[in-house]
Amino acid sequence: MSIKHNAKTKKKTLPRVRPELCKGCSFCTEACPEGVLRMGKGRNAMGYFTAEVLHPQRCTGCRFCTLMCPEVAIELWQED
Numbered sequence: 001m002s003i004k005h006n007a008k009t010k011k012k013t014l015p016r017v018r019p020e021l022c023k024g025c026s027f028c029t030e031a032c033p034e035g036v037l038r039m040g041k042g043r044n045a046m047g048y049f050t051a052e053v054l055h056p057q058r059c060t061g062c063r064f065c066t067l068m069c070p071e072v073a074i075e076l077w078q079e080d
């Protein structure tokens with residue numbers, strides 16, 4: 001499977017979910033056009049099922065997930 005790069009910066013982007021902030025709404029998993037994210041089976045301290053990164057190599061850096069998350073629980077990182 002090929003690794004996708006941000007169309008503007010040409011750098012690889014990687015999403016990270018902060019499970020302690022996630023409230024399990026699944027907005028991010030539905031928004032991601034590449035299927036990078038999924039809802040996990042584990043609960044956080046608040047009792048919510050949390051999103052997790054399933055296919056990081058598919059991320060294009062479109063930021064849809066970060067824009068959709070009402071809890072600001074997703075960070076996008078770029079490789080150096």
Ligand code: SF4
Pocket residue numbers: 015031032033034035036037058059060061062063064065066076
């Ligand atoms: S930045 Fe885009 S491709 Fe990457 S995980 Fe978020 S929604 Fe999916």
Ligand code: SF4
Pocket residue numbers: 017021022023024025026027028029050051068069070071072073074
């Ligand atoms: S949009 Fe945010 S709060 Fe909702 S499941 Fe995704 S990471 Fe969790």
